[in-house]
Amino acid sequence: MSEIKVIPRFSQDRGNADHDWLRTFHTFSFAMYQDFDHAQYGSLRVINEDRVAARTGFGTHSHREFEIFSYVVDGELEHKDSMNNTEVLKRGDVQLTSAGTGISHSEKAHGNKEVHFLQIWSLPSVSRLPPKYFTRHFSDKEKEDSWVRVVAPVNAEGVQKDVREGSRQGEGPAPVQSPLTMYATLLSAGKSLSQAMKGPKGYVHVVMRSGYNEGLAHGATIKVAGQPLREGDGAYLQIPSSSDLVIENVGDRVAEIILFDLE
Template sequence: MITVRRNNERGHADHGWLDSHHTFSFANYYDPKHMGFRSLRVINEDRVAPGRGFGAHPHQDMEILSYVRSGKLAHKDSMGQEEVLGPNEIQKMSAGTGVFHSEYNGSQTDPVHFFQIWIEPKQRGIKPSYEQLKFDESEKQNRFKVLASPTPVAGAATINQDAKVSVAVLDPATKLDYAVDESRHVWLHVVEGDVAVNGQQLQTGDAAAVSNEHVLEIATNGSKSEVLVFDLA
């Protein structure tokens, strides 16, 4: 079964310096029908103006992933991490017992476009931790690149939940299959492009909740496309 959630159904907030789309209820956007999917709680697509950002704020008991599409995202936290994240990198912060962090555009001239993802943890009260991993762009070209996994995977972040996050960039007129275990559920988000997922047409910003499917056939139409896939217990 595939249930489509369209781009224009997402929550939206434009603060001038921040343009944000919320797949699930977040901040001032509240929809009781869209509080998350399985352990996936937040998918925020943010565009932040040059030199602006989010001041220091707390998190607790949440697995937080950041994935940059373009620009630079600067990060600083109470664990002593001070890093800059760019395209083809994945950042994970396990908030655990509690951590403060700030995020801001690392450029004074160019905007940053990134996705922030929250996944509810399997175990609460763990020690906070941080990972940032860079990978070659070719690793996601016409194949799935694992960004995060509950068990160690080379080049991927390890998260405290039975969830796997992957990304793929597909050339035009390309098909890619994603096998789904019968006990699993998938949330697929179209980062950019125009694809058919088991025949369902999806465009930039659209998403699909998937249950009771054995395989997802992802086929691009006339444009290069990028998808994020969340494989969830």
């Protein structure tokens, strides 16, 4: 069996900006950061790790033909959109907007502290779909030393793709219109996890829990198929068929890890 190939994407090589109200890192080309070598990977188009200052944020703006999801790490994120959804998202919440033919929304820090979240975009497999909105919650306890499937394709097993009207909260992963499955874990020091990957591509990201731009010298350290990664680092994965990915926490603290399986 061929081994999974790991191509590191180190934190210091990502696009980044400090706008005072927003401190952000871009894994892929975004806004003023453009790098043709890092434009997208499979259906994955954007991974922005954002810290938005209290009572500020992204004003109302429009999107179409993207699947847009937010993974809240710390603080509270206030969401409003043109579908009349208003919600305050907290740690453990995953919010997914299937923009389809077009939506407008705003995303702001709620309350008196900054919000730290991952903003992720993927390309839909089908165009001109009606816009939809979903939220899910996954507790720290669920993620402890275990992979939790937080986003999965609409036709995947266990996905409640019809929970759309009335209550936006359903059970299981949020349904995405892309061939993409997203997992999350809180991996304890000294522990390891294995995940069967469908492939042929994947991406892994270590969340910057220790602070903005601190991943180079501080924070959690993991190994992905033997490749060391610190907070803020990620890696492209090239996956042969029927492969298991092994991730080890070789540091001295819990690592929050996001993993994408890109079919």
